[in-house]
Amino acid sequence: MIKLSRFLMVTLALIVVLSSCNLPSTAPSDPNTLATAAAQTVEAQLTAFAPVATATSPGTAPTSTGIVPPTLPPTFTSVAPQPTATQNCDKASLSSETYPDGSKLSPDESFTKTWRLKNTGTCSWTSSYQMVFVSGDAMGGPAAVSLTGNVNPGQEIDVPVSLKAPASSGTYKGTWKLRNAAGVYFATVWVEIKVETAAFAVTSVNYTLTTWDGTYTNCPKVIASITTNGPGDVTFKWKRMDSPNGGSLETITFNSAGTKNVEYEWQRGNTWKGTDTWVGIYIDDPNHQDFGHLEFDEACDP
Numbered sequence: 576m577i578k579l580s581r582f583l584m585v586t587l588a589l590i591v592v593l594s595s596c597n598l599p600s601t602a603p604s605d606p607n608t609l610a611t612a613a614a615q616t617v618e619a620q621l622t623a624f625a626p627v628a629t630a631t632s633p634g635t636a637p638t639s640t641g642i643v644p645p646t647l648p649p650t651f652t653s654v655a656p657q658p659t660a661t662q663n664c665d666k667a668s669l670s671s672e673t674y675p676d677g678s679k680l681s682p683d684e685s686f687t688k689t690w691r692l693k694n695t696g697t698c699s700w701t702s703s704y705q706m707v708f709v710s711g712d713a714m715g716g717p718a719a720v721s722l723t724g725n726v727n728p729g730q731e732i733d734v735p736v737s738l739k740a741p742a743s744s745g746t747y748k749g750t751w752k753l754r755n756a757a758g759v760y761f762a763t764v765w766v767e768i769k770v771e772t773a774a775f776a777v778t779s780v781n782y783t784l785t786t787w788d789g790t791y792t793n794c795p796k797v798i799a800s801i802t803t804n805g806p807g808d809v810t811f812k813w814k815r816m817d818s819p820n821g822g823s824l825e826t827i828t829f830n831s832a833g834t835k836n837v838e839y840e841w842q843r844g845n846t847w848k849g850t851d852t853w854v855g856i857y858i859d860d861p862n863h864q865d866f867g868h869l870e871f872d873e874a875c876d877p
Contacts, residue, residue, distance in 0.1 A: 665755050666696035667762035670731055676767040680740040681804065688766045689735040692726075692753070700726040703756035706734045711749040711765070715739035719754070736766075744772040775807040777858045780866035784873065789842045791875035796841070797854045801827065802834040810860040813839045814868065816852045824859055848874035 670691040680686060694700055704726075705719040716738045726732045741747055748767040752760045779802045787796040801809060808828050812821040827835055839854055855868025 664696050664698040665700075665753070665759065665761045666694075667692045667753060668695050669693075669764060672764075674766065674768060677769055678767075679769050679771050682740060682742045682744065682770055682772055684740045684770075685737070686740065686768075687735050687737050689733050690751075690764050691731055691733050692762065692764075693731045694726045694728050697728055698755075699728065700732070700753075701756065705754050706736065706751050706764075707754045707760070709750050709752050709760070709763075712741070712747040714741065714747060714749055714766070714768075716749065738766065740768060740770045744770050746770075773804050775805050775861055776803065777809055777862050777864070777866070778802050778804050780856050780858070782855070782867075782869035784869060784871050786873070787840050789840070789875070791842065791845070791877060793873075794840065794842050794875035795871060795873045797839040797869055799837050799839070799856045800834050801837065801856070801858075803829045803832055805832045806830050807861065809858065811837070811856050811858050813854065814857055814865075815839075815841070815854045821857055843874040845874050845877050848872065850874075 670693050672691065673689045674686060690706070700722055702722055702724060704722045706722070707719045708716060716736050720734065720736055722732060722734065724732070736751070738749075746767065746769050748765055750763060750765045752764070753762040754760050781800045781802075783798040783800070785796045785798060786793040788794065801811070803809065806829050808826055810824050810826050812824050814821040825837070827837060829835065837856075841854065843852070849872050851870060851872050853868040853870045855866065857865050
């Protein structure tokens, strides 16, 4: 307080001296007026030395300059779309097929499965395209079959595959797919068959006429070719026109399906030459079936 009072007195004295120098000599020298002016001058100087407070908005941290930087809008970067594979290049539909699902075959029977396929895509097929086995029962087929030529969109092609039915009875299925030149698979197809083991039986008997030499020459001999569908014993007897009930029973054994020959030699006298007659076989077991006969008029030479 003492230092402040001295400061005010010095300041007041300076104001009085300066006022007396600057004001005209004719101006009244009122002590009250001079004191008021001195007080205002001191207040002004004190104000000049006072710190200036800077207002800040709530929630905003002040900066060294007292200016809050503006918030910039977010920026976006354009990303080019990624290329995708053409979905309609290689496509196919099934127009028809041989051996439809559930077809019945005998054990070890060979067959050719053929798919007729239509190119419903936008790309042409070439001979580099293949029908490839992918899963299931191969049935003795190849791993792959190449197409035989070019197939443009909208065209059809037959794709045959050589197969063989398994030896055991049951249902079998093999899945196949087309594969393009780049190794990409498409168009799934399949073959499904049912193998049935039929009951053992004679399926046919065929006859052939030849000759043999007995007491006479060129006597007639009938050869019967008997075919079965599997292994087993066949019991049969020969029959002829003058002995329609047949002779004694004979047996022939088959180790597998196939054909075996049996012969019937007849020493038919020359007096019967030119006279019609016949010879045939009756299968007693397993068929209990008459398989017809062979007609001829040959007889032995004297």
